[in-house]
Amino acid sequence: MQRVSFRFPTAIRFGSGARASLAELRDAHGVERPLLVTDAGLTKTPAYSLVQSTMDEVWDDAWHVFSGVHxxxxxGDADAGYAAYKEGECDAVIGLGGGSALDGAKAIVLRIGAPEGPLTDVDTSKLPDVIVPLCAIPTTAGTGSETGRSTVFTAASHGRKVVIGCPALLPQLAILDPELTVSLPAHLTAATGMDAMTHAIESFVCPVFHPFCDGVALEAVYRVRRFLPRAVADGNDIEARGEMLVAAAMGATAFQKDLGAAHSLAHPLSSEHGAHHGLANAIVLPHVVRFNGEVDSMQYARVAIALGLQVDEDPAELVASFLEQFNASIGITQRLRDIGVPEDALPTLAKKALLDPCHATNPRPCSEADLLALYKKSY
Known part of the structure; x- marks a missing residue:
């Protein structure tokens, strides 16, 4: 019998108005001067105004904001955020926004724990489980970073996206408030939702024994299938918005198990060409499913069932075809050429994808040639 570790200590507060749970940071963790981390665009949104009001209610004017996450x-965002943290004499970090803002907040926490040197050189095994109190408040339903233990950023020393994970980056508190997501445009709702779908599918077929994560992943697949079209069609559908927040958090919880080749393909598309991560995942995922299905199609049978499909002799093709149709139904393009990726960039992208660790747990091993072929099929 294999050994399994499933550690999930994050407290989750879910529901309309759940942002009021910020008071728990003050009351349960003794936080007096938090740093709110976000991006410049979000500061102009209704979601920011709602959280700003709650921050004022809980801490009056004894809180600071860093809105420099790209x-x-x-x-460099972590370095700038760390400077703001020190200048404000802060004692906690609150991430507000999509996956980028939450990853930025986690990178700042990592920098607080390791003030010197490249973040990629940090020995995370020597960090305490809690560096400073960390709260995550998503305004999109996709990355699920609020329940994940990793941060993703472009490292200057590597020239590509890197993933760093450790218990210290796991938020103590996650606030899932659907009222903060209603103003998200339909195209971003679709792209972020497909990020959650990719997390769930890739973590389920990842060849690691982890039945706890498997169950969570399949439930996330079911919820994205059911509620993402509703959230795209009507941004004010609070039930759909809330269910998508749950699905995103479940997807990230599931990838404690690990991910696969779709993420290795998607990361360079973002770091090199600015592609939205969820959109990149959505475009390449059907092709990765077919690639994996060539050696074992039946591993996708339970995914097909979670999607509401009647399983046949080739579940991988069934799932891949469904994903293409699902993408089209929510307005997502099927081709990399449509998001501005030049064809002559594909060989370089394949080299960078090979360096990404996610494909190491893909159910089918990937060579550079395989990754290039997947890019070409997605083009």
């Missing part, structure tokens, strides 16, 4: 976070 759409695809850079290692």
């Amino acid at each position: 759409p695809n976070p850079l290692e």
